[in-house]
Amino acid sequence: MPATVIVGAQWGDEGKGKIVDLLAQHSDVVCRYNGGPNAGHTILVGDETYKLRHLPAGILSGKDCVIGAGCVVDPGSLCEELDGLEARGFSTERLHLSGNAHVVMPWHLAIDQASERRLGKLRIGTTRRGIGPTYADKSYRLGIRVQDLLDPKILRQKIEVALAEKNLWLERVYGADPVELEELAARSEEHAQRLRPYIADTSLLVDRALRDGKQVLFEGAHGTLLDIDHGTYPFVTSSPTVAGGATTGIGIGPTRIDSVLGVAKAYLTRVGEGPFPTEIEGPDQERVRELGGEYGTVTGRERRCGWLDLVGLRYAARLSGFTALALTKLDVLSAFAELPVCVRYRLPSGEETADFPAHQSDFHAAEPVYEVLPGWEEPIGEAEELSDLPDAARRYVAFVEEHLEVPVTLVGTGAERERVLSSSGGVAASLAH
Ligand code: GDP
Ligand code: IMO
């Protein structure tokens, strides 16, 4: 089974980084197919904590790593990430960066920030990393791409052309400071020199790896409900986050994908604005946040916390075609005597549905209908097998499997790399589901 997509099944921060890091140890190539420095993947290895933004988690196990055409790259932030890992003794030589990926420029950051300010109460709650404006320019065919970094003259020319327009916007529309050409051209050339050795034809590289029978992982950033087409628009990110995005974001055909592993928390979080039917009201919100350490990796913002939403999760399974699920952070629920799980939504018409509403206004007004499962109220961090889990914890996992009709092959019981329980066949077997 050489090609597996690993995709967030909720609103991001499901623990994808940790799962990819684990599976990377059984793989040859790990590819990021969407997003940019709006992603934040925290990985614990021994006493060390790593926070990755652009880099696929395979970088920690020395695998070939790809940043695909569907990604956006902030050169300064990527250079920092590379320097940080090198300073900690990791080689970054096996990173391959698509020339077709788009570059986040300082005006994208400035516009993202200014536009959020202007929207006020209607803001999206973006990470303010310039993601939306960069993808907008890509679609508008005004973007600067990684391959433009290869030639200093072309790079300068493109910056000059773009700035002529962007500075007008910044000054006249947003009342923000303009970007200074000379200073930016010099800084961009510095970053370009650092990044040039990594630029490669990554579609070809991945195709060859697949032909050679190598195990390739496709790491999705964010989560399915943040997908630009199918997510909870407009409170979404600007890239395709569903598993299908792996094929366009890397440049391989859909027939090359063998399996799709969804990653979901045993509860739910959301950062930023937007409807959230199972958001917890009352002190349990804060309890889940504290126990789960639910603070954004990128922005440090408090994550909003809620109970598991199987309506949303079934929708994600549909959109991404999960063949298996990793259920993370089950340990966080150990503190609760009762665990509400949302199985249907009640719509304003009074109708109850287990299918995710197709229209924004229905989703906005949806009330969760819960089934309350018993908690286990004991720590599970020491379990070595799924069968070691308390009965109520196993029932919780089985409940998810039954509702999704997808096997749960991995269960997270702690943040550390080794705190994952796997169904029969071990961790590597979850790649073959
Ligand atoms: P990602 O964006 O999907 O990679 O997730 P983040 O890294 O942003 O957030 C997940 C957080 O949960 C990280 O701090 C992980 O170290 C942590 N984590 C992952 N899996 C588990 C788990 O099974 N239990 C606990 N307690 N923490 C986990
Ligand atoms: P990882 O990969 C959680 C959210 C932002 C905001 C919306 C749009 O760590 O799971 P953007 O800056 O992308 O334009 O913001 O999307 N968002 C995420 N939330 N985890 C992420 O990534 C996210 N990436 C974007 O909070 O609501």
Ligand code: MG
């Ligand atoms: Mg994250």
